[in-house]
Amino acid sequence: MKFQAVPDYHMHTPRCNHAIGTVTEYAEAALLVGLEEIGMSDHSPMPEGFDKAWRMDRSELDAYLNEVSEAQNIFAGRLDIKMGLEADFHPGTESYVKEMIAAHDWDYVIGSVHYIDAWGFDNPDEVKQWEVWDVEDAYCAYYELVAASAGSGLFDIIGHPDLIKKFGHRPPLDSQRVLDAEERMLVAVKKADVALEVSSAGLRKPVCEVYPHARIIARAAELEIPVSFGSDAHAPGEVGHAMDVCLGMLEMCGIHEVAAFSGRERRMQSIKRKTSVTQKSVSAGT
Numbered sequence: 001m002k003f004q005a006v007p008d009y010h011m012h013t014p015r016c017n018h019a020i021g022t023v024t025e026y027a028e029a030a031l032l033v034g035l036e037e038i039g040m041s042d043h044s045p046m047p048e049g050f051d052k053a054w055r056m057d058r059s060e061l062d063a064y065l066n067e068v069s070e071a072q073n074i075f076a077g078r079l080d081i082k083m084g085l086e087a088d089f090h091p092g093t094e095s096y097v098k099e100m101i102a103a104h105d106w107d108y109v110i111g112s113v114h115y116i117d118a119w120g121f122d123n124p125d126e127v128k129q130w131e132v133w134d135v136e137d138a139y140c141a142y143y144e145l146v147a148a149s150a151g152s153g154l155f156d157i158i159g160h161p162d163l164i165k166k167f168g169h170r171p172p173l174d175s176q177r178v179l180d181a182e183e184r185m186l187v188a189v190k191k192a193d194v195a196l197e198v199s200s201a202g203l204r205k206p207v208c209e210v211y212p213h214a215r216i217i218a219r220a221a222e223l224e225i226p227v228s229f230g231s232d233a234h235a236p237g238e239v240g241h242a243m244d245v246c247l248g249m250l251e252m253c254g255i256h257e258v259a260a261f262s263g264r265e266r267r268m269q270s271i272k273r274k275t276s277v278t279q280k281s282v283s284a285g286t
């Protein structure tokens with residue numbers, strides 16, 4: 001790695017029905033790749049009928065909290081493990097999510113948009129809907145929802161902020177409608193004073209690109225929006241995935257710190273380059 005590790009705040013457990021590995025296994029994997037801080041953020045319970053197959057049941061929430069706190073004790077002094085959650089933003093579910101978040105102590109809550117109305121646009125089983133939707137309409141509707149998620153005041157981090165591109169559907173590059181919607185999303189994130197997640201998960205998806213696009217990261221830098229890192233690991237082997245690539249993008253965009261969270265308080269942590277062996281020997285010889 002060219003950069004010293006920063007916290008990886010996005011990882012799941014099998015309770016969401018599409019991830020593998022215990023919290024202990026994620027923590028071991030984190031230590032192996034040199035991380036000092038991670039945060040678990042499994043898919044939260046949502047109201048009855050909402051995307052039930054892809055998340056933990058409300059009855060599993062206590063076991064999730066217990067598993068994370070046990071791991072916090074086991075790894076104390078070696079790895080800082082934060083208690084996080086990835087909740088969905090979906091109009092009409094806000095009061096449920098608000099009550100669930102308030103009922104427990106979190107270090108941070110990620111808010112993610114995975115649905116436009118009833119369409120799970122990032123679900124491989126629903127990819128055919130892309131043939132029905134106009135791509136520009138889909139992007140605009142998505143960014144409006146992400147803007148609303150920031151404005152809801154429920155979340156600390158906006159998850160994978162251009163997930164809509166997951167399968168590679170793209171609006172024309174000069175689509176002013178989409179660029180305007182993107183800008184409104186970023187302004188809403190800025191106004192809400194929440195962090196934007198830079199996620200390596202997109203690199204493992206058909207789009208093969210970091211979430212969000214470098215253009216969005218560069219604009220976030222101009223607006224001085226804080227960013228955090230997430231691998232969105234659904235298996236221990238994905239912990240810290242492509243962190244270096246993401247940190248390199250941040251550096252290129254002029255961002256030199258990432259957000260870290262504790263008890264839903266944000267602090268900024270510098271991104272530091274590692275001093276390479278060659279650099280050391282060069283300076284030693286001069």
Ligand SMILES: [Zn+2]
Pocket residue numbers: 012016018043234
């Ligand atoms: Zn997931």
Ligand SMILES: [Zn+2]
Pocket residue numbers: 086112114159160
């Ligand atoms: Zn997600």
